[in-house]
Amino acid sequence: MGCQVSVCIICCNEKQVITTCLDSVAWCSDIVVVDSGSTDGTFEAAAAHPTTPRIIHQQWLGYAAQRDFAIQQCLNDWVLALDADEECSPQLAKQISALNETSNSDVAMFSMPRRNYIARRYVRCWSPDYQTRLLHKNRMTIAGNFVPEKRVAMPGFHIVKLTGPLLHNRLTAFQPSDFNDGPRMQEHAELLAQSLAGKGQKANLLNLIFRPALTFLKYYILRGGFLQGRFGLVIAYKTTIGVMLKYSVLYGKQEFEHATHRKPPE
Template identity: 35%
Template sequence: MTPKLSVAIITLNEEANLARTLASVQFADEIIVVDSGSTDRTLEIAASYKAKLFLEPWQGFARQKNFAIERCTGTWILSLDADEALTPELQAEIGAVLSGDPTADAYLLRRRNLFLGRWIRHGGFYPDPHLRLFRRHSANFAPPARFTNRPVHETIALDGVTETLKHDLVHHAYPTIESYIESLNRYSTLGAQTIIDKGHTSSSRLALLHNVLVRPILTFLRNYLLRLGFLDGREGLLLHLYHSTYTSWQHAKAWQTTRNR
């Protein structure tokens, strides 16, 4: 019998997160874990939760997730990051939707982001919807469903009907400031390549000044003041302060890469 729901997860040294994630999807019919070379207990943890393990060298976020999708056999696919977990309410909601007659081709999940252990409710960080639950084959997908091939912030291309579920996916993203800065550094490098691909590099001194100084300041003011990020306390201050530097870093890295051209 074809599994109803497959869960697809990609991993690399996720022993701190993976058990929590896998425990939250035990109601699924199939769990696929694609690992790109973990040296910690990630594979041991995945095996203990009866996940189907595949080893694949790192290809980039979109390609790695597509590799995981291709190994799923379920009618529906739930794509998760290894630091995300479903609340009990969301588990029940997904079960109820799939056991009935789903009215959509895909579902957005409301994501609850945690920073230094605090739920960030303002500044544009909640409900932070992400398309994670979708039919493997649909008249509106090029079968099977795939993530768009881009360096960062990969998404599922969708022309069909989309709805949003009511309950939360919890993102245990950044337990320390060090992990957040490391993530910003990594993603700003990928974001710089997107800027280069679009031809939006800072071609003049004035453009560079705007992108590495003015734009980050405006980003901070918008999220921290206008979008009420200050209501999330000291954690909110640090989050939005460092998040605004992401914009600066990616434009500076794009300029650095192209300055000799």
């Protein structure tokens, strides 16, 4: 028996990309769009789409909690969880359609390679990054409100890799908030710092100095960012700044915690 699959999409102000995302999952009969307050016409674009998705309004709960809410609204146990700026490639759709529940009865999740694009340009040093997005609701849990969401297979179940790619298409060009402490980047840094703290990591001097430097070397040299010229250089800068921010936020949290245990000056 084939796996019955639902699709859930979380979005907010994604009018530019929601139609393409829905087009890519037209093979699915149960599509849920969870919107957290769009004002740009995303709701209207989704409502007018031929796939007739169910659209649910839900105030933003945080990355993991919002995704979990969307998953729970789906009718089927198997759920493909997408962001609005992602697409299910034809190869991935074919693999999902061919899955058999009997032969995958001990599988909790499927992961797949994600190909990343910015302004329709392929980001070599970010791709592929594997994402666990095809999930069985009753065989996994989402641990914590982290970025990225941490999904854990329940005992007795495991994760299997698919080869069909997920496509991540950010249509906008670079923005100032990509390189400074804009609200969205700050939220990411806060959640990433929380994730690091949960793993027992510290923002010591070595991490504050060498993590950003090693990140730049990894993405610009080892993962081939230099092969894309100035574009690859900017991507490496952006990634490095993100690492600097999360360790800076982690350091701030540590200092605040230490300050609460310090004696006040006499």
